[in-house]
Each structure stands twice: as structure tokens, then as C-alpha cells.
Amino acid sequence: MTKSAPVSSALAPSATEADGLPWIEDAGKIAPRDARQLSKVFFDQLQVLEEGTHEYQYARNTLIEMNLSLVRFAANRFRHRGSGEMEDIIQVGTIGLIKAIDRFDLSREVEFTTFAVPYIVGEIKRFFRDTSWAVHVPRRLQELRVEIAKGKERLAVTLDRDPTVAELAGHLNLTEEEVIEGIVASNGYTAGSLDMPSDAADGQTPKNGRTFADVLGEPDPAMQxxxxxxxxxxxxxxxxxxxxxxxxxxxxxxxxxxxxxxxxxxxxxxxxxxxxxxxxxxxxxxxxxx
The missing domain is CATH 1.10.10.10 (Winged helix-like DNA-binding domain superfamily/Winged helix DNA-binding domain)
Known part of the structure; x- marks a missing residue:
């Protein structure tokens, strides 16, 4: 594993200044601690540089590269999703980082890391919300599913049992029809293979060897x-x-x-x-x- 380089080794040998900014050969090798300090310098100059100029692009791109460690840090929360999706997670997390850089203001007196991580995590969660559904479900129903799940969890603690549809509707200030619609929509979040053992869905150890495909009904010719x-x-x-x-x-x-x-x-x-x-x-x- 390659160690992050200190600032001194990442700077160009001549350590020339570019419009008040140090010239960095490989910003991705800057250690996170040094990146936090350097980011303040680059953000300070980014606010006075003219957007679209070479100097502005250099400052913005360097900030992105220096802070990619934040994306990797946030992506580790989702490593259980599998290594196959990690590349996509890094990409969408980087989009969140870029949004944070474009919206960050030094006058807020908040550390950039504190400001950026919610943007990065939010972008990753949005990615899963939009792509992890087995069946396409409208955004409104996807968000309703999350709202119902949170309300159900809160009520279960208070009631010491699963809440009814009527109780959920009252708690979330929704109609019972809306709650039912959200519950039905949640069925589109995951899909099981037809080759999965039919008794595995209940968390049981498969015994009979029959799959879902074996127990599915077939069109009845007599119906025609x-x-x-x-x-x-x-x-x-x-x-x-x-x-x-x-x-x-x-x-x-x-x-x-x-x-x-x-x-x-x-x-x-x-x-x-x-x-x-x-x-x-x-x-x-x-x-x-x-």
C-alpha cells in the first residue's frame, strides 16, 4: 500500500507559485492532515479567482484530488454492498465532493471535511435509492417507503409491536391508502431468483430442493x-x-x-x-x- 506523501515531496521541485498557490505535482498523494491545511489556502484563492480561467481550474481540480480521501472514507460505509459496486460508489461520491467544493464558503467557519462528508454520503445514498430497486418505482414512492420504514421503527419501539396501517397513517400524517401504496411499492426494492429454494425466503434451511420456478402456476388451457x-x-x-x-x-x-x-x-x-x-x-x- 502506497503511503501518502507529505506536502514537501508532492510540490514541484521548484515549488513555484501559481497566482499565490503552490504548484503541486500530484495532489492525490497529499496526506489527509496536510490536505486540510492546504485546502484552506486553495479555497481562499478560489473565491477571488475568475471562474473559467486556467488558475481557477487548477485550484478547483487540486482541491478535488487532495480531498478524494474523504470519498474513500465515506465509501467504506457501504463496502458491504460488494466490491463490484465500489467503483460506482467512488464515482458518485466524487460527484458529491465536487458539489461540496463548489458550495463551500470559508466564511462559515466550518471545517471543509465536516461540510463535505454529508454531501458525499448523500450522493451515494441517492445512487442506491435510484439504482437498487429491482422494479422501477417512481421517486415519490421510493421516498415514501423510507418514510414508512422510519415511522414503523419508531412506533414499534413505543408500542412494543408492529404498528397497524391506521397507526402509521396517523403518525406520518398520511392517509391509509398512501401508507398501503408505500408498503406495496417496497416490494419492488428486492427481487429473488426463480432458482432460489422456495423455503429459503423464510430464513429456513432449504429442505425439499424445490425452487420458486417449481411452484409457480402455469396458464390453464381450459381458461381460454x-x-x-x-x-x-x-x-x-x-x-x-x-x-x-x-x-x-x-x-x-x-x-x-x-x-x-x-x-x-x-x-x-x-x-x-x-x-x-x-x-x-x-x-x-x-x-x-x-
Whole structure:
């Protein structure tokens, strides 16, 4: 691990001054303690330099590089998120650092570190709030979820039990519908794999080896039949008595065309023509209904 360099070694050999500022070769190697002292000098000059000039950009960029240790410090709070996201955390934390530098005022008589860390942490938290939801949820509901979670925690301590929806609504000055909406929205925060054991969701040791995919329902083919029969009912009522009788014998009693012809005293060919005409009429009616 590379140690932070003291100020003397980070300055250029000539230690030339740039508009009242020391020229620093590698601001990222400045030790945090030295960075705090140097930052005051750079902030003091940043307030009098003209924005957009080379000198202004040098002062601003040096402040960013000198104080990146604050970003790493804040990012360590979120290391449990996994190393894969640490690079993103550092990037968004740096955005927070830049915002803090642009808004810092020496006249506040507050240490820059004290001022900057909330900006950095806030930017990181906003990043997780906007990107960690498994299902896209509107910002309003994301914020409502956090508000409900905090209210639920406070009430649980007071009541020694989980609060009801009505109690949460009263405590947060919300309607019960809004509380329910926020609770439902919180279901979009995390998602489990369909390959996860079905009994692992309750914190139990998986026993049966069945996954969520194994217990999911499937579309029931009979449902389409039910829908078709429901749509056919008024169309069949429009048929005359003999036509309805033919449909009933063919598809209800499952008689052959010859058997139908014998019962009605007509030829099998005539039954075939009648069935074709009836079915065409019913199909046309179904298409019009769609």
C-alpha cells in the first residue's frame, strides 16, 4: 500500500507559485492532515479567482484530488454492498465532493471535511435509492417507503409491536391508502431468483430442493375454453331451434354427422353443409366481438 506523501515531496521541485498557490505535482498523494491545511489556502484563492480561467481550474481540480480521501472514507460505509459496486460508489461520491467544493464558503467557519462528508454520503445514498430497486418505482414512492420504514421503527419501539396501517397513517400524517401504496411499492426494492429454494425466503434451511420456478402456476388451457364459451353463448342464442339442436348433438353429445342426419331425417351431406354454415356464422360473430 502506497503511503501518502507529505506536502514537501508532492510540490514541484521548484515549488513555484501559481497566482499565490503552490504548484503541486500530484495532489492525490497529499496526506489527509496536510490536505486540510492546504485546502484552506486553495479555497481562499478560489473565491477571488475568475471562474473559467486556467488558475481557477487548477485550484478547483487540486482541491478535488487532495480531498478524494474523504470519498474513500465515506465509501467504506457501504463496502458491504460488494466490491463490484465500489467503483460506482467512488464515482458518485466524487460527484458529491465536487458539489461540496463548489458550495463551500470559508466564511462559515466550518471545517471543509465536516461540510463535505454529508454531501458525499448523500450522493451515494441517492445512487442506491435510484439504482437498487429491482422494479422501477417512481421517486415519490421510493421516498415514501423510507418514510414508512422510519415511522414503523419508531412506533414499534413505543408500542412494543408492529404498528397497524391506521397507526402509521396517523403518525406520518398520511392517509391509509398512501401508507398501503408505500408498503406495496417496497416490494419492488428486492427481487429473488426463480432458482432460489422456495423455503429459503423464510430464513429456513432449504429442505425439499424445490425452487420458486417449481411452484409457480402455469396458464390453464381450459381458461381460454371458458372465455370462448362465454363469448359464444349470445351467438348461439341467435341461432334457430334446429341449428342449436345440431350444434348440441355435434359438440355436446359428440354424435357423428350420419347419426345427426338419422335423427333429423336428412342426409349426412345436408348436415355437413348446415354445420359449415353455422360454424362460419359463429366464427364471424366471434371476430366481430374481438
Amino acid at each position: 375454453t371458458v372465455e370462448d364459451l362465454h363469448a359464444l353463448a349470445p351467438l348461439i342464442q341467435q341461432l334457430d331451434g334446429r341449428e342449436r339442436r345440431i350444434v348440441e348433438m355435434r359438440f355436446g353429445e359428440e354424435l357423428t354427422q350420419s347419426q345427426i342426419g338419422e335423427q333429423l331425417g336428412i342426409s349426412q351431406m345436408h348436415v355437413s353443409r348446415l354445420l359449415a354454415r353455422i360454424l362460419k356464422r359463429l366464427r364471424t360473430g366471434m371476430l366481430v366481438e374481438d
